[in-house]
Amino acid sequence: xxxxxxxxxxxxxxxxxxxxxxxxxxxxxxxxxxxxxxxxxxxxxxxxxxxxxxxxxxxxxxxxxxxxxxxxxxxxxxxxxxxxxxxxxxxxxxxxxxxxxxxxxxxxxxxxxxxxxxxxxxxxxxxxxxxxxxxxxxxxxxxxxxxxxxxxxxxxxxxxxxxxxxxxxxxxxxxxxxxxxxxxxxxxxxxxxxxxxxxxxxxxxxxxxxxxxxxxxxxxxxxxxxxxxxxxxxxxxxxxxxxxxxxxxxxxxxxxxxxxxxxxxxxxxxxxxxxxxxxxxxxxxxxxxxxxxxxxxxxxxxxxxxxxxxxxxxxxxxxxxxxxxxxxxxxxxxxxxx
Numbered sequence: 276x277x278x279x280x281x282x283x284x285x286x287x288x289x290x291x292x293x294x295x296x297x298x299x300x301x302x303x304x305x306x307x308x309x310x311x312x313x314x315x316x317x318x319x320x321x322x323x324x325x326x327x328x329x330x331x332x333x334x335x336x337x338x339x340x341x342x343x344x345x346x347x348x349x350x351x352x353x354x355x356x357x358x359x360x361x362x363x364x365x366x367x368x369x370x371x372x373x374x375x376x377x378x379x380x381x382x383x384x385x386x387x388x389x390x391x392x393x394x395x396x397x398x399x400x401x402x403x404x405x406x407x408x409x410x411x412x413x414x415x416x417x418x419x420x421x422x423x424x425x426x427x428x429x430x431x432x433x434x435x436x437x438x439x440x441x442x443x444x445x446x447x448x449x450x451x452x453x454x455x456x457x458x459x460x461x462x463x464x465x466x467x468x469x470x471x472x473x474x475x476x477x478x479x480x481x482x483x484x485x486x487x488x489x490x491x492x493x494x495x496x497x498x499x500x501x502x503x504x505x506x507x508x509x510x511x512x513x514x515x516x517x518x519x520x521x522x523x524x525x526x527x528x529x530x531x532x533x534x535x536x537x538x539x540x541x542x543x544x545x546x547x548x549x550x551x552x553x554x555x556x557x558x559x560x561x562x563x564x565x566x567x568x569x570x571x572x573x574x575x576x577x578x579x580x581x582x583x584x585x586x587x588x589x590x591x592x593x594x595x596x597x598x599x600x601x602x603x604x605x606x607x608x609x610x611x612x613x
Contacts, residue, residue, distance in 0.1 A: 324360070326419070357550060362422040363397070366418060370416075371411070371413075390474065394474035425483070440581040445551075446572065453530045470548075473548035473571055520579055
């Protein structure tokens with residue numbers, strides 16, 4: 276039977292990683308692509324720069340706390356920021372379906388303008404294509420971005436992670452994914468839950484400019500596949516793992532209730548305004564205090580630590596004192612959440 280692409284191949288979990296390893300890398304492999312970072316880090320005469328691209332197919336395009344335009348700018352800004360870059364320039368490309376309302380397009384464009392101003396980036400080039408009715412789903416957006424890395428900033432890498440390091444999450448998890456879930460399904464329960472969609476450069480730039488920068492091992496934004504998948508990426512194939520503490524992971528009550536009702540696990544639900552950092556144990560408290568000083572980091576907390584005996588595994592210590600393996604997301608989760 277001929278193999279085909281499924282929605283689960285787009286969830287950021289194990290099937291996405293398998294597709295990259297089996298299809299994309301064998302044909303496109305090079306020293307820049309093979310690192311599989313959120314951005315490629317490239318050397319230039321002016322120093323290091325980060326370059327990234329992403330496409331957005333979120334459904335619905337307007338949701339509590341944001342829209343596809345704000346999501347596109349934030350997602351690209353964040354992919355640059357977690358690599359240590361200062362985002363500067365973005366491209367913007369649209370695929371529009373025949374019949375898409377101009378009023379909605381203008382609303383999205385205004386959101387893009389406002390979010391770009393909030394993140395201090397500029398839209399400098401773009402493209403628009405229109406396809407026939409039924410050939411798309413209203414509007415798809417692609418953004419690419421360029422940012423510059425301070426030459427004094429050390430390079431982040433999962434290879435720097437060592438036993439005793441601490442894992443920091445900058446705030447509550449699952450907000451974005453469950454906000455999309457409620458908007459998409461017209462959920463009958465009333466909720467004030469909104470997406471956490473936000474640019475992270477204002478939160479993380481002070482850390483990267485501080486004396487604590489040398490204590491940062493790696494940073495990621497846990498989008499598709501959530502916190503669990505990012506942590507698995509950090510330790511995959513390494514002789515160490517991560518012990519995650521359930522009582523320490525910040526989850527809003529609304530997200531907990533919605534996940535229990537829908538059968539989802541908050542650890543795998545997407546975020547669009549949070550960062551996960553692995554930092555040295557000695558500097559963890561100082562870094563935490565620095566993050567908490569910013570509005571986007573007020574709920575930041577230490578959620579786990581690197582354990583030299585776990586051999587590439589992420590283990591959750593539950594509230595009851597038990598332990599369970601937290602694997603990379605497998606199968607279909609919430610499609611089209613970004």
